Amino acid sequence: MPSATEQKILDTAVRLFASQGYDATSVQEIVTAAEVTKGALYHYFRAKDDLLFEIYRLLITSQSADMDRIIGLGLSAGETVREILASLVISTAERVDETAVFVRELHRLGEDSMTEFRAERRRYHETFLAVIEKGQADGEFSSLVPADTVVRIALGVVNQLPMWFRPDGQKTPGRLAGEIADFVLAGLR
Amino acid sequence: MPSATEQKILDTAVRLFASQGYDATSVQEIVTAAEVTKGALYHYFRAKDDLLFEIYRLLITSQSADMDRIIGLGLSAGETVREILASLVISTAERVDETAVFVRELHRLGEDSMTEFRAERRRYHETFLAVIEKGQADGEFSSLVPADTVVRIALGVVNQLPMWFRPDGQKTPGRLAGEIADFVLAGLR
DNA sequence: GTGAGCATACCGACCGGTCGGTAGGGTGCC
């Protein structure tokens, strides 16, 4: 369980990274905004990179858990796809800053973290892929478009979401999630 | 018409920005890789930011021209959407580096450049939107999913393309473009 | 000669990270 200070540092870092970018945000800027000192930051984190990695870890862990839970429900392919997309869109909308940082600064990860991350994402990707392929094999989905392209399209929207989604807009995350799921499922019929 | 030196600087900058990020690439690194000197770079560009802006300008100009040309053909809504998407996917696949930089480093643009950029992108977005709305009004497309969400999904994939598309993969840009267009049009029926 | 097209040497700002130190609360021996 992270201390209040640690949590404040992470939250502030996410906010600043999202609005200015990782490199353009100095460590001094983070600690000033978080109302702590450099000593505190380096007490909890070994390096600036650790902040990034921690942000990613929290995000990926939560998304993977969501998907596993949904697949465990044993719904039909169509319902599974709808639930996965809806949960992904909603959780992404709730954490636009984290997702923005994630998409933008992925390449700054060190080699080890990058390998770990790739493995986790590959797993996510392939689990989703398997759901769609099964739907196609069972005849529930059309096979017009290859499953991997469908996955790419579906996950692509979500990653781009921070670019245009506004929490104070008139379209709620739930409504948006429904629309996106509708569209993807329409394309799969 | 840019001089050979200027072009070489820009090409090198795009390549380095794409692989390492804007901030992580120093001016010295660019000029060394481009086999020119700092003097040459600052002779053609006022600041490092100018490189970014120039990359964006070239990309957006070309995309807008493509879309205008296609709309000028006076095709049906379905055919227009297919052509726009195909041309966008193919041109993006041909310039993955530029697009990667574009998506990742957009936020580093200064205020003026950002305003100019937003206006151009908004125009692009709304032109595409109008095509789909017309198709819905005419009954050629379904109105199940709002047109703006469809546009977001379609453009989202393209922006994410640099994340996974590999020019040496077995899926050619043309084939991929066809699959994406198929899927989007299937969702619109 | 004169301006475009560079080359080279250099500057000041700033950055990530370090390190000696401190404040304060828990713990156990007497």
Added chain:
DNA sequence: GGCACCCTACCGACCGGTCGGTATGCTCAC
């Protein structure tokens, strides 16, 4: 009860190094 001891959490001045940018001057085509 009280004192020695330690440990976590944090402080902030400081350092080596790098970065974007500039000042100055050379060269050669016209």
